[in-house]
Amino acid sequence: MEDIIFEKGEKITTIALNRPDALNSLDGKMVEELSAAMEDIEKDDEMRVAIITGKGRAFSAGADLKGGFPLGDPKVMGMKFVEISKPVIAAINGLALGGGLELAMACDIMIASEDAELGLVEVNIGILPAAGGTQRLPRIIGKHKAKELLFLGDRISAKEAKDMGLVNKVVPADRLMDEAKDMAKRIAEKAPLAVKEIKSVVNKGMEMNLDEGIECELEGAMRLMGTEDFMEGIKAFSEKRKPVFKGR
Structure with missing residues (x-):
C-alpha cells in the first residue's frame, strides 16, 4: 500500500491517508487501498477498533478531481466500504472537505483537532455531495441545519461542528491521536x-x-x-x- 499507512497494534488498527502533498484527496487508488484495509480489519479477529486519520495538514480535502475519483464505483457510494462491523473512529486533523467529510461521517465516532475545518463544499462547483453527504449529514444534525450547510457550501470550525453535534470531541491538535487511541483502547476492552x-x-x-x-x-x-x-x-x-x- 502506497497511499495509506496501515498499522496494526494490540486490538487497534490505525490507517493514515498518505497523500499529504495533495491534501490526502481521494482518488481511485486510495479508495482501493482503503477498501482493502477495511476488509482486512473485518476479517482479523484480533482487531477490534479502527482509526482513520490523515498525514500532513489535512484529514482529506475531498475527491481528487484531477486524479479521477471513482464516483460511480459501488464501493464509493455512501463510503460503504467503511461500514464494517467493528467501530471506526475518524481522527480529523486539519481539512475535512467534500468527500473527506463524507468519509469521516461514515465512521462511528468523529474526533477533531481544534484547527480542523469541515464542510460539504460541492455546491460551489455545481454538484452535490455524492458519497453519502446529503443522506448522512441530516441524519446526524437534522435536516434543516444540514440543508443550510449543503446550500451554502461553507466551511465550519471544529467548535461549530461540535456545537451542532457533527463531531463527538474537539481536542488540541497535538492531542488528537492520543485521544483517538485512548477511546479506541477503551472500546477494545469491552465485549x-x-x-x-x-x-x-x-x-x-x-x-x-x-x-x-x-x-x-x-x-x-x-x-x-x-x-x-x-x-x-x-x-x-x-x-x-x-x-x-x-x-x-
Missing part, C-alpha cells in the same frame, strides 16, 4: 460481540420505526445472551473482578 451488536442495532434502527427498532434491539440482546462473553461478564460482576472477553 467485542456486544460492541458489534450495538453498532448493528443502532444502524439498522435508524431506518426503522420505533417498534421495529425495539424488536431489532431485543433480537440482538437474545443473540448475546447465548455467548461466552455474556457469561463471563456476569461471572466477573459477581466475583468483583474485571471481565476477560474473548469474542465468543
Whole structure:
C-alpha cells in the first residue's frame, strides 16, 4: 500500500491517508487501498477498533478531481466500504472537505483537532455531495441545519461542528491521536460481540420505526445472551473482578 499507512497494534488498527502533498484527496487508488484495509480489519479477529486519520495538514480535502475519483464505483457510494462491523473512529486533523467529510461521517465516532475545518463544499462547483453527504449529514444534525450547510457550501470550525453535534470531541491538535487511541483502547476492552451488536442495532434502527427498532434491539440482546462473553461478564460482576472477553 502506497497511499495509506496501515498499522496494526494490540486490538487497534490505525490507517493514515498518505497523500499529504495533495491534501490526502481521494482518488481511485486510495479508495482501493482503503477498501482493502477495511476488509482486512473485518476479517482479523484480533482487531477490534479502527482509526482513520490523515498525514500532513489535512484529514482529506475531498475527491481528487484531477486524479479521477471513482464516483460511480459501488464501493464509493455512501463510503460503504467503511461500514464494517467493528467501530471506526475518524481522527480529523486539519481539512475535512467534500468527500473527506463524507468519509469521516461514515465512521462511528468523529474526533477533531481544534484547527480542523469541515464542510460539504460541492455546491460551489455545481454538484452535490455524492458519497453519502446529503443522506448522512441530516441524519446526524437534522435536516434543516444540514440543508443550510449543503446550500451554502461553507466551511465550519471544529467548535461549530461540535456545537451542532457533527463531531463527538474537539481536542488540541497535538492531542488528537492520543485521544483517538485512548477511546479506541477503551472500546477494545469491552465485549467485542456486544460492541458489534450495538453498532448493528443502532444502524439498522435508524431506518426503522420505533417498534421495529425495539424488536431489532431485543433480537440482538437474545443473540448475546447465548455467548461466552455474556457469561463471563456476569461471572466477573459477581466475583468483583474485571471481565476477560474473548469474542465468543
